[in-house]
Amino acid sequence: MRNFWITVSHTAVRRITSKSFIISTAVMAFLVMAFFIIPALLQTTASDEGTTVFIADTSEWDGAAAARFHELQEMETEIAGSAEEAERRAEEANGAALIITGDTEELQGELLVEGDEAMLVEQTGDILDRVQASLYAERVLELDETEAGPLFGGVEVSQSLIAGAEERPQAFSGSYWMVYGLVFIIYLIVVSFGSMIATEVAAEKSSRVMELIVSSVSPVTQMFGKLAGIGIAGLVNLAAIAAAAAAGAWLSGEETITFILDEVLDYSLLGYALLFIVLGYVLYGGLAAMTGALVSRAEEANQAMQPIIFLAMIAFFISIVALNAPELPVFRILSYVPFFTPQLLFLRIGMETVPAWEIALIIVILIASAILVNLAAARVYKGGVLMYGKFSFRQSIGRAIAVSKKES
Amino acid sequence: MGLKLDQLTKVFQNETAVNALSAEIKPGTIFGMLGSNGAGKTTTFRMILGLIDPTEGKAEWHSTRLSYQLTRLVGYLPEERGLYPKLTVKQQLHYFMKLKGMHKKEFREEMRSWLSRFQIEEYENRRVEELSKGNQQKIQFMASVLHKPELLILDEPFSGLDPVNSDMLKRAVLDLQKQGTTILFSSHQMHNVEELCDELMMLKKGNVILQGKLAEIKSSYPVKSIVIRGAEELPSLDELPGVLSIRKGKLESVVQVSGAEAAERVFRRCSETTWLKKFDLQEPSLHEIFVDQMGGEEHA
Numbered sequence: 052m053r054n055f056w057i058t059v060s061h062t063a064v065r066r067i068t069s070k071s072f073i074i075s076t077a078v079m080a081f082l083v084m085a086f087f088i089i090p091a092l093l094q095t096t097a098s099d100e101g102t103t104v105f106i107a108d109t110s111e112w113d114g115a116a117a118a119r120f121h122e123l124q125e126m127e128t129e130i131a132g133s134a135e136e137a138e139r140r141a142e143e144a145n146g147a148a149l150i151i152t153g154d155t156e157e158l159q160g161e162l163l164v165e166g167d168e169a170m171l172v173e174q175t176g177d178i179l180d181r182v183q184a185s186l187y188a189e190r191v192l193e194l195d196e197t198e199a200g201p202l203f204g205g206v207e208v209s210q211s212l213i214a215g216a217e218e219r220p221q222a223f224s225g226s227y228w229m230v231y232g233l234v235f236i237i238y239l240i241v242v243s244f245g246s247m248i249a250t251e252v253a254a255e256k257s258s259r260v261m262e263l264i265v266s267s268v269s270p271v272t273q274m275f276g277k278l279a280g281i282g283i284a285g286l287v288n289l290a291a292i293a294a295a296a297a298a299g300a301w302l303s304g305e306e307t308i309t310f311i312l313d314e315v316l317d318y319s320l321l322g323y324a325l326l327f328i329v330l331g332y333v334l335y336g337g338l339a340a341m342t343g344a345l346v347s348r349a350e351e352a353n354q355a356m357q358p359i360i361f362l363a364m365i366a367f368f369i370s371i372v373a374l375n376a377p378e379l380p381v382f383r384i385l386s387y388v389p390f391f392t393p394q395l396l397f398l399r400i401g402m403e404t405v406p407a408w409e410i411a412l413i414i415v416i417l418i419a420s421a422i423l424v425n426l427a428a429a430r431v432y433k434g435g436v437l438m439y440g441k442f443s444f445r446q447s448i449g450r451a452i453a454v455s456k457k458e459s
Numbered sequence: 460m461g462l463k464l465d466q467l468t469k470v471f472q473n474e475t476a477v478n479a480l481s482a483e484i485k486p487g488t489i490f491g492m493l494g495s496n497g498a499g500k501t502t503t504f505r506m507i508l509g510l511i512d513p514t515e516g517k518a519e520w521h522s523t524r525l526s527y528q529l530t531r532l533v534g535y536l537p538e539e540r541g542l543y544p545k546l547t548v549k550q551q552l553h554y555f556m557k558l559k560g561m562h563k564k565e566f567r568e569e570m571r572s573w574l575s576r577f578q579i580e581e582y583e584n585r586r587v588e589e590l591s592k593g594n595q596q597k598i599q600f601m602a603s604v605l606h607k608p609e610l611l612i613l614d615e616p617f618s619g620l621d622p623v624n625s626d627m628l629k630r631a632v633l634d635l636q637k638q639g640t641t642i643l644f645s646s647h648q649m650h651n652v653e654e655l656c657d658e659l660m661m662l663k664k665g666n667v668i669l670q671g672k673l674a675e676i677k678s679s680y681p682v683k684s685i686v687i688r689g690a691e692e693l694p695s696l697d698e699l700p701g702v703l704s705i706r707k708g709k710l711e712s713v714v715q716v717s718g719a720e721a722a723e724r725v726f727r728r729c730s731e732t733t734w735l736k737k738f739d740l741q742e743p744s745l746h747e748i749f750v751d752q753m754g755g756e757e758h759a
Binding site for chain 2: 053054057058061065069255258259260261262263264265266267268269272434437439449450453454
């Protein structure tokens, strides 16, 4: 057990301090942060607090339209005496000038800006619509505040089931994004960490350091130590990306955080998410370690990983299709297949009602399969790490088992 | 006691890599395993270490089968050398020695002492990829001996080393023997085996073809060499029974014979025709024995 932890810490520390890991994690974190910040930045630019709109009201409302616009306080505004003054001050302050023209029945606005400010134009138009409606109601129709209220109250639309339709569980919309995210995360983990494991093992073999190591630590202990070590490195990678996402959400404003906490995260699914990530990693990781042990050179590891990556891709695409119809029997059956279970069962739990006994049964099948796959992988690994030569999946497995087994 | 190999056999997919190999190697002995490529030396080492299970037979160190619980007792220098290129000398030696259960303080003292012995103290914090091949080999040797193993297995320890480094390593091996380490090693360089080994075993296609103490093997080996220098040209010796080969030099000729009787026949024939300035019957070198054993089937 002591050597297991030595291998875990050696693998994790070496991986986390490697240049490639630091750079790829930093790039991913940066992209995730940008994903949150850029839309918010674009929005902020459109209704930029720094962009002051100087309003000149030359309409029949005789200054009332500009005053009402200013009262609404939906953007930073200042009232100018004339169109020329508005334009001059906008130019000086690097802002925009809004010239309001037209009569009491049809108001027009012209926005003078530097460059393309489509969002500002849309927002200004929207505010001006409301200004015109409220002035017209108040001054032409002579309605008081109570009478005019229904004009601006808005209409609420609700939804209910059509006759004969089956009710879908409430969780459907609530957990959609979380399920989608986990399906993607499991795929990402299998593809990137699986390749990482295979490459790591193959690199130790190709540098011939492997034989020195396995003379001190059992290959099976070493394999599981590597799996755990790279798993820890993977968690650090995910934690860094999650921290970047949290930082990005925080920087982009309160609304994004509220949306993530209330709409995206389904707290009842967090335990399942963690369980399926771990089991998915262990299942695919065992296969990846075995594959790495079968090749002689690090460059061959990616080629040898192709069948496992294809398997992960199939699981991913099935899950994407299943997201739109999780109740179909085919997805129920496929969720029993261990290589698809992490994504499909999570998807079913998140998006429909799965009986507790079925969840327990499928999880037991998955755990049993992960144990069996890892035992078989350890057997092949034990012989594979001592074996060099041309790679062929079927023949190499046969040779590795022959090296590791006692009887001929 | 010591290392006992009892009918050690390994069969891979109907191919016998090692066949019923038996030996008793006493503590403090240097034991050589010779054989051409594919003879079964590395497979034997791997079975002794417990890296692969024997199909039949057993290997025991002090009556106990070696396992990963006893890893501290064994040092191993594999034939295929390898280190982590990006780690420093100290980092990787520390990792290997942690796996052997060595404490940090003891490790540091031992590492510095060996670095100093090999005159590479300045490389302690250098990455291995920055070191020459010879110096990398010294580090690999250190990885197999720093923890002071009772049994040391060296698979081709001198291959690729220049004569200076080769001598340095030989002295280290002899010092380890003096300290009581039992050393098992293979080499293709016969002069190294002659210099170091007390006992040896020669393997061919997994079978033992020669085994015993080096001195006894040499003295009892039937094929001998005679170095002859005559006052005149030597007579024709080809047709004499027991003459295996003749190599004529400018001053001396070397005649290989199958035994003492053949040597006597050669002496008589030569002394009939010329005055012999030199007639020296020599024991064969290990190199000659090796070539003789590996080259033809008649002595196998």
